[in-house]
Amino acid sequence: MTDKTHAQTQLTVEMLYEVLDQLPTPIYIKDSNLCFVFSNRAHCDMVGKTAAEFVGLSDQDIHPAQLAKEFMAKDHAVLDNDRPLVVDEEVRYPDGHLHQILTRKAKYVAPDGRSFLIGTNSDVTLLKKREAQNRAITESIPVGVMQVDENGRISSCNQLLYSYMNREPSNISIEYICATVGKSETEFPGLNSRFECEIVDSGGNKRRLLFISSGWLKLSSSATRSAIVSVVDVSENVELKRINDEIVRLNNDLAENVRLLHDAQDALVRKGRLEQMGQLTATIAHELRNPLGAIRTSAFVMERRLRDSPVDLDAQFLRIKNGVTRCDNIIAQLLDFARGKQLDCKLMNFDEWLSRILEEEVARMPASVNVQCLLGLGDTRMCFDPGRLQRAIINLLANASEAMVGADGNEKLPDSRQAQISISTFLDGASVGISVIDNGPGMSPEVVERIREPLFTTKSFGTGLGVPVIEQIVTQHGGTLEIASEPGVGSSFTLRLPIYEEQALSQTA
Secondary structure (H helix, E strand, O other), rough: OOOOHHHHHHHHHHHHHHHHHHOOOEEEEEOOOEEEEEEEEHHHHOOOHHHHHHHHOOOOHHHHHHHHHHHHHHHHHHHHHOOOEEEEEEEEEEOOOEEEEEEEEEEEEEOOOOOOEEEEEEHHHHHHHHHHHHHHHHHOOOOOOEEEOOOOEEEEEEEEHHHHHOOHHOOOHHHHHHHHHOOOOOOOOOEEEEEEEEEEEOOOOEEEEEEOOOOOOOOOOOOOEEEEEEEOOOOOOOOHHHHHHHHHHHHHHHHHHHHHHHHHHHHHEEEEEEEHHHHHHHHHHHHHHHHHHHHHHHHHHEEEEEEOOOOOOOOHHHHHHHHHHHHHHHHHHHHHHHHOOOOOOEEEHHHHHHHHHHHHHHHHHOOOEEEEEEEEEOOOEEEEEHHHHHHHHHHHHHHHHHHOOOOOOOOOOOOOOEEEEEEEEEEEEEEEEEEEOOOOOOOHHHHHHOOOOOOOOOOOOOOOOOHHHHHHHHHOOEEEEEEEEEEEOOOEEEEEEEOHHHHHHHHHO
């Protein structure tokens, strides 16, 4: 390795450490002897030591002997088996309080053959408390309750249900419950159902149980569905008919509470990722915009100096300009989504403003795209942020155009249709509607379901933030984004914005 290459590698490592040091997630790196070689600021704060105190030490030098032994045994398992490990650990913070920590560990082999262990920590104390509260609520209600997934795994089950089924927790299974219910209920628990069956308890007495299943529900972001099953002893309940509807309502409420708990957990994970993305985008923008500016300036100077040259370089200079512009747009999208600028609203004639925006943007679109405008708001005036809303309109037009026309200006439609975009505005009660419709290839239901997710894209380029940025801007204005699409026919994006008075909008922005 030359001195120059070594210096560049060292600079890259230092930049990586600097970025890792800014992340809010505790991160550490150990060598093959399980001695720390790096600890970011969040990890140092969690343990109560500085980075200088960590480097060269092992867990035996930092933690009590028994705890250090447990940590190092797990580390050895990761390095020896080449398998990542996810484990719950209990760590005492410098303030003396015990915290539940979700630790992820993985092995990394450097190009020179050296092995390292990389670990991250997430404080899940609050989530554990919420789970405990949910279990306490489940144990306190006078109904047997369990949650079972499509794979037959019972993820939660209260003591009352064990009592009804005459089984110890270690012996309960969905197979046993289904066998007890009987062969007539073959769709249980996946089908939304309610039925009664008789069982014989340990004393030989017959008991009649009412089973209520929610059917398979999407309770989290994972692909696996779950069902909530409630069991009530109705052997001596003469008012069963009167309370059936209430039981169904309670069962659905419980399913909704479980779903909300999973949503809260997913939201915490997404929030952490977005915070990390915000840190990274700031670094990326700072590191890339300066060299992009230098490239743009150098290309401009070269184009002027070579203008009279016999060599035709117009196509090459155009590619440089387009490349720099695309990079600028990607950086702008990342920063726009990560920072979420505050609204700066003005009272304006909406159609007049939109007409000016469309005139500028349509002029930049490929000539093969036919654009039709039908602005029907007349003199309607409303308060909105023209800069933020312009970003949403530009994204909508760009998405529609790119769906039908390639970067070379040639249509991508499979038949003889001409690429066409229709833009219209209309009044809908106390709201304004802006609709952008194209006759492109359309999207499948699976794509429509995921298109609002940050970083999801079906293109070979771009950031996957176009639609999320549009929805973010519309939501800031108190509006909604509606998406409809049919494969082979086209797509429709409709923005609905409330018509605020100037004073009312200033209170909501």
